[in-house]
Amino acid sequence: MSTKTRIRKSVWIDRAPARTPQPKLVGETTADLAVIGGGYTGLWTALHAAERHPDWRIVLLEGATIGHAASGRNGGFVDPSLTHGLSNGVERWPDEVRELNRLGDENFAGMRDDIKRHGIDCDWREEGILNFARTEWEAEWLREGAEEAAKYGQHVEFYDRDRVGEVTASPAFIAALRVEEQATVDPYRLAVGLFDACRELGVEVYEHSVVKRVTNGGDAVRIQTADGEVRAARVALATNVYPALLPRLKFATVPVYDYALATEPLSDAQLKAIGWTGGEGCADAGNQFHYFRKTEDNRILWGGYDAIYHFGSRRSEALTQREETFAKLERNFFETYPQLKGVEFTHQWGGMIDTSTRFCLKAGLAGRGRIAYALGYTGLGVASTRFGADAMLDLLEGEPTERTESALVRGGMLPFPPEPVRAMGINFTRWSMAAEDRTGRRNLWLRTMDALGLGFDS
Structure with a gap:
């Protein structure tokens, strides 16, 4: 570090x-x-x-x-989805998901229009998002996602192992899915x-x-x-x-703490070395996922992976700095892009996400x-x-x-249970999701949560 x-x-x-x-x-x-x-x-x-x-x-x-x-x-990341992705919408509201997708698209277009009409200078870019797979099962998840998206009229493109080099030079990724209807902003x-x-x-x-x-x-x-x-x-x-x-x-x-790093500005040669010459937003396909993108001055923002819940729904600015997570993010970054070895990170920060069931x-x-x-x-x-x-x-x-x-x-929204059940459930769910990332198998706990329409995400 x-x-x-x-x-x-x-x-x-x-x-x-x-x-x-x-x-x-x-x-x-x-x-x-x-x-x-x-x-x-x-x-x-x-x-x-x-x-x-x-x-x-x-x-x-x-x-x-x-x-x-x-x-x-x-x-x-500006995602038109109002349902936290198509799959969550299909799972929860199969009879309404097309209507919810339409409302999301209209809201996205309205946001673009509001920004233009009010002259808001926020570096709005509509260059889509790339979701990357690191394992064979994640590649299959992306392939299934592409089929589901096509069924609902969304514009996506799947890159298998033979084609993934068209969108990345990272040795960590074996497949990718490009989603066109996405934007990025300076938040x-x-x-x-x-x-x-x-x-x-x-x-x-x-x-x-x-x-x-x-x-x-x-x-x-x-x-x-x-x-x-x-x-x-x-x-x-x-x-x-x-x-x-x-x-x-x-x-x-419940408040979940999310963390991010930002690199020093990178040169065009450095970005070309990792095969990233476009302006897409990017993310991993796993449950413990990284999100990453370029800033206007060619830094890479690299965040996510750890989603930390503190017992009793503790909220404190002190919790937004977590050295263990920053070290993990840095390690994962250089495993993903070894071509950038020696690049410095200039910023580290965290914040709270309002997670619902x-x-x-x-x-x-x-x-x-x-x-x-x-x-x-x-x-x-x-x-x-x-x-x-x-x-x-x-x-x-x-x-x-x-x-x-x-x-x-x-629609209703099931509340989180009181402590200590809340912390036990959240942390066991996190453990189970990490296990699924390692093995590709969804355990009994996660399958039960699916059946009850419950879960944990960030």
């Missing part, structure tokens, strides 16, 4: 221009809509609410700073761009304003912070992985129709948070739409 000092911060946040901080909420105010959370879900909600209702007073409360958490630390610049668009439309944004309580009563919902209060006609909860402000959501998600978003309504929520994206929220935001607004407006009638709103 390199002895050079690394920057312990997301490469996206570290490289971004400084932005003017927003004030803390102090005193009392009112709002037609209060949005709690300044990540993607909250920002999309505030932006679209301001466009739908220019006369509304909209207040957004963020506990730290805009985009500081998952929205500024993720890999920047933090996307968050900041959405914030700028919100401010241009008059949204009031308060940072460092942690919400302590949400109380529904009388003619408004009271939202209390340490130094202020908002009385709102409607509330959109966009706190995702952070502690639930509604009792019913207490066990809806069904692996994808759930939106709903509470507080006698005054409080909406969307959560549970399970690591695939760059695009689907936009859908979750629109679903919340639809619910608060009280008119049925295709979004509110979809399984993502109507």
